[in-house]
Amino acid sequence: MSDLSRLLADELALLREFVALLGSEQQALIPGDIDRLLPLAEEKTRRAAALGRIADARTKALAAAGLAASKAGMEAWLASQEPAAPSRADWAALLALAAEAKLQNEINGKLITNRMQHNRHALAVLHAAADQATLYGPDGQPHVTGSGRHLGAA
DSSP states (O other): OOHHHHHHHHHHHHHHHHHHHHHHHHHHHTTTOHHHHHHHHHHHHHHHHHHHHHHHHHHHHHHHTTOOSSHHHHHHHHHTSOTTOHHHHHHHHHHHHHHHHHHHHHHHHHHHHHHHHHHHHHHHHHHHHHHTOEEEOTTSOEEEOSOOOOTTOO
16 A cells, blocks of 8 residues: 555545544534533544644655645546555545535534524623613612613613
């Protein structure tokens, strides 16, 4: 097995793990399971860095073979491999998984944005309610304090 074949197989295995991690992140984002998100985010960062390193190694191996450090260079290298070489299937799987990872990451980003908007709205309601806090005066009767704004008013 050549260096490029091994790197490609390793990159594919890492990308599979990364896509599974994105799925776990999505499952934590949907119900807003914050306790699960922090370790997932840390692991996602580690896996993304590992994917970057192995992709860099692949492009260096392509360059060392005298090929362009690009998709075209990879396809040129694949054209030189046996038709049944596992690298051909690995490359096709890598491209498909990369597209899936991109889509899952976009979905997770939208879930995060929605959660942040919900949290901002909840905080605005809480701040407005705090501005309308009722305190009791020395006579034991409730007295409204605050700016007099209505809930939801800016």
